[in-house]
Amino acid sequence: MTPKGYRFAAVEAAIKKPGRKDLGLIFSDSPAAAAAVFTTNKVKAAPVLLSAERISKGTAQALVVNSGNANACTGVQGMSDARETTLLLAEYLGIDAELIQVSSTGVIGVPMPMERLKSALPRLAAECGKASLDDLALAIMTTDTFPKTAVRTGTIKGVNYTIAGIAKGAGMIMPNMATMLSFVLTDAALDANWIKRCLSSAVDRSFNIITVDGDTSTNDTCLLMANGAAGTDLICEDTPEAIQFADMLDQVLLELAKQIVKDGEGATKFVEIRITGAVSDADARRAAMAVSNSCLVKTAFFGQDANWGRIFAAVGYSGAELDPDALSLWFDDICMASGGIFAGGDAEALGTLVLRNKEFTVTVDLGVGKGQATVYTSDISHEYVSINADYRT
């Protein structure tokens, strides 16, 4: 179920350890309407700076992506490396370099191994069409343990179209956004005036409500390309077609976002943090984020310890308005606390059973309004420490 009019390639450029594909290509047969959301980190990787500049024109035809090296904190050399990569590839593909987006993920502060990269580019162009989108999902993995893909299909006036996305994540995952790359392709035709807003709001409801370790990376990118190869009418804002498309895009991105959390570095738990009863949705989100990023809460999840007090402490320092004497908390449907205190009875035993599951929901009601928010998070395990203590070795 790959959208029409796209071709893919994935090769080994020896940027990562040998034996793993680390250089990928997405190529659209024709220039596509395109938009991207990039990291809010003030330290932006060279590929982010270059891609942001190019995509402001609203069109892209290809993406080159490597894993193993982030090309971040690499200064003038990094910019020139990113640019040269696209210039060479443009020649091999026979398109304008301005239409090529570039993404990188991996270690920060190490210059790109350009000789190896350059020697792999002709192969990458030559193999265009020989790989699948799934192969590409594999090639962009760093500490990910499984490739992340999601697909939805829709119909406009009898014409079927597809939205397919891939993502990589694992560490440094925090809204706005994550060391997260996500590339979403559709063969629907999207109005260039709407595509950017459509993507931004989908990102806000997916990648921006997940957190693994609270670190926001230098390289985060979510790219959407719409080449119209399915032959749909142009989808314009505020139409029933736009609503359908936006809903499906939301679904694709949320599914990818959840996969990223499930594959959080060393994660053993997938936890939905739901805040209700806040004075506003924004306040609810603030509280949900504090809980989701609390080291003490996340280690308690890992220990399967029904330590609801740490969760109250986290909402307490989140900055969100709350009534300490009206706080309630549930693990799935087990009420652990209400009126700010322990619910008593079997709550401890039943709550502990919930925490033994791989997936569960924590709901906290702040008792002061109708605002609500959901954030997805993982636990912090020994494995998380091991992965990140030894990342570069």
Added chain:
Amino acid sequence: MTPKGYRFAAVEAAIKKPGRKDLGLIFSDSPAAAAAVFTTNKVKAAPVLLSAERISKGTAQALVVNSGNANACTGVQGMSDARETTLLLAEYLGIDAELIQVSSTGVIGVPMPMERLKSALPRLAAECGKASLDDLALAIMTTDTFPKTAVRTGTIKGVNYTIAGIAKGAGMIMPNMATMLSFVLTDAALDANWIKRCLSSAVDRSFNIITVDGDTSTNDTCLLMANGAAGTDLICEDTPEAIQFADMLDQVLLELAKQIVKDGEGATKFVEIRITGAVSDADARRAAMAVSNSCLVKTAFFGQDANWGRIFAAVGYSGAELDPDALSLWFDDICMASGGIFAGGDAEALGTLVLRNKEFTVTVDLGVGKGQATVYTSDISHEYVSINADYRT
């Protein structure tokens, strides 16, 4: 070197596991000028609420403190338990209950075992004077591995006085403030109009610039009592004596704060994060906090991995103003990066050597101004995860 006019007691009340003293008393022979700084968490433990109300009058004569139970998220019962504890103790000590401060630390959300606590209070009062301040430092420990004490002495017009402090910390340590209790006693005489400001600014330069895990607790308290038993003149604001006293108080609190970081749960490193070249001191502090709380940075410290790129990423998302192309970074005096990129040469090897030390300094220059700040932090180790996964079991 204990300040004059104070007596101490420490007994077993069976709140913690058997065999450890968990209930302590500080008693001043006469009512003392007193001030306290409490947690900013909106979920405040009962003892914090009660103590804050009482100390607003600027006087205290005794403190009762227990470890093993935080008496937080315990509602009306918790308030009544805290009050009853002081009422009973007041009777045994023969003083007004309004002069008794109360502090608790330990697990959240579990009612105080009042029967055991109440039966221990007569012993606590009877043993007043039988313990030392060091004994008390032991009795307030939770996951601490060593007791924390600091002492300084000064002289005013030939009269010697002493400032002695104890603290407990270890987990949930984050400015504003930490699951941190600190009790500081002096036999100098302090002006009641100044004592609160004097303490607040000392806390801001000590306990508020340390972080272990970024969690702010429900129970943080720093109490200062000044009973004048040394016979000094009254120390008033804006005098040379006040400057001397404030400087020594700063030293006591900073020494305690550093001990808390060194004893951070599972900590193997003590790291000074120095930010320079910021647009303001506040911005520098923001950047220093982001670095100090980054899970990725802290696990890299644990792994002794000179991964300076993660530190640049952390200052990048801190919200502080910076020039990505002017960032510099040092591990002790080894320049790892300048002009936003790797410094080259032997930096990697030399930087790695620095990170093998138990203590080192990380300096980041943001390249945009003259603001600076220092924060003390620890690493995140496997041991941190183990301690906090199994805290209640």
